[in-house]
Amino acid sequence: MGIMKKLSILAQAAKYDRVCGKDRKGAIKAGTSNDINNFIFYSPCNGGGYVPLLKVLFTNICINDCKYCYNRRSNDIERAIFKPAELAKLTYELYRKGQIKGLFLSSGIYKNPDYTMELMISTAKILRRIFGFDGYIHLKIIPGTSPDLIKVAMSLATRVSCNIELPTEESLKLLAPDKTSSDIIRALKSVRYNSLEHDINISTTTQLIIGATPESDATIIKLANALYSDNLAKRVYYSAYIPVNPGVLPDVTNPPLLREHRLYQADWLIRFYGFKVEDIFQGTENLSNEMDPKMLWALRNMHLFPVDIKRAPYESLILVPGIGPKTAKKIIKARREGYLDEQGLKVLGTSLKRARNFITIGGKPLPKETLLQKRHKKAPSPSSKQLALF
Numbered sequence: 001m002g003i004m005k006k007l008s009i010l011a012q013a014a015k016y017d018r019v020c021g022k023d024r025k026g027a028i029k030a031g032t033s034n035d036i037n038n039f040i041f042y043s044p045c046n047g048g049g050y051v052p053l054l055k056v057l058f059t060n061i062c063i064n065d066c067k068y069c070y071n072r073r074s075n076d077i078e079r080a081i082f083k084p085a086e087l088a089k090l091t092y093e094l095y096r097k098g099q100i101k102g103l104f105l106s107s108g109i110y111k112n113p114d115y116t117m118e119l120m121i122s123t124a125k126i127l128r129r130i131f132g133f134d135g136y137i138h139l140k141i142i143p144g145t146s147p148d149l150i151k152v153a154m155s156l157a158t159r160v161s162c163n164i165e166l167p168t169e170e171s172l173k174l175l176a177p178d179k180t181s182s183d184i185i186r187a188l189k190s191v192r193y194n195s196l197e198h199d200i201n202i203s204t205t206t207q208l209i210i211g212a213t214p215e216s217d218a219t220i221i222k223l224a225n226a227l228y229s230d231n232l233a234k235r236v237y238y239s240a241y242i243p244v245n246p247g248v249l250p251d252v253t254n255p256p257l258l259r260e261h262r263l264y265q266a267d268w269l270i271r272f273y274g275f276k277v278e279d280i281f282q283g284t285e286n287l288s289n290e291m292d293p294k295m296l297w298a299l300r301n302m303h304l305f306p307v308d309i310k311r312a313p314y315e316s317l318i319l320v321p322g323i324g325p326k327t328a329k330k331i332i333k334a335r336r337e338g339y340l341d342e343q344g345l346k347v348l349g350t351s352l353k354r355a356r357n358f359i360t361i362g363g364k365p366l367p368k369e370t371l372l373q374k375r376h377k378k379a380p381s382p383s384s385k386q387l388a389l390f
Helices: 003-013 084-096 113-130 147-156 169-175 181-197 217-229 257-272 277-281 293-300 325-337 342-347 352-358 371-376
Strands: 040-044 050-057 102-106 136-140 159-161 203-210 235-240 359-361
Touching (some): 003 050, 003 084, 050 084, 050 136, 084 113, 102 113, 113 136, 136 147, 147 159, 147 181, 181 203, 217 235, 217 277, 257 293, 277 293
Parallel strands (some): 203 235
């Protein structure tokens, strides 16, 4: 089988993994033509913009039979497997030509976890040590991989990840009977150990599938919070369940994309705003479809508002809907340097539509929006069904 045929099969097979983000349209640009640009994935950067990556599986041959996975053992699909040298050469040539900035490499489990991990490590070694590749490499750690191999993978990669996939052991047994949560957590702990004991400064991510099993939002966010608290993951990605195996799981006409979005918002509140899980849910088990979690929390805690923009500390400013950490820091800097008014808040990035009823300026409430102001606001698009938080 030719290299481009393998690439066509294995790039398409990699599109369901979210731990390097989404491209501009929310999905991998995999296709069936031989145009290499069809297989480049655009991963969003923290500072804005996108980084082009070759996102691919080493193989879609897999010994597991996970019910939610397109590459499951029992599926009758075309299979392929790279050789480490040919994948390394392909990656380097794309990098040398400026078409990609790095490689995101995952894999089905071929023979056993260690054997698969050795093949992926061999690819990274050839890139780093033979081709002198200094670009980005993200390696997926296969659950069940030995600690020694995990250490080697970390020494070669820029980032590693190990997907938890499902929120509870019960769901894992139901949908992925060949996997155990203990193997997954053991792999994440091994990454943490190597980071701390061997000073390998590398970030770790994981992924949770949302909507394939009945766990509540609170259960999912509690798990994510535990992973953050125990330093087992720097980032948890939430992936709305999309049925890829007809007849195996209940059909989902509309993937729970809004729910995925709300989970990201709740996750953001924990990671960057100092919220606790109980702050977000306050006696409920699921997030609201109609309102983002920060706004809902603020409405439930009106005794903490309004916040005086000219005097409030940072910790109070970031609780205001429409004010994020960056804007809060800008407000504090601006009020030290001079006059701060409604227009100034807009310039600094405050969403006054969201913040207006939760703030004062020097003790004075902001005036209500006039009818003329409301008419001049841009009408929402038909797809705008949720309030933006960030």
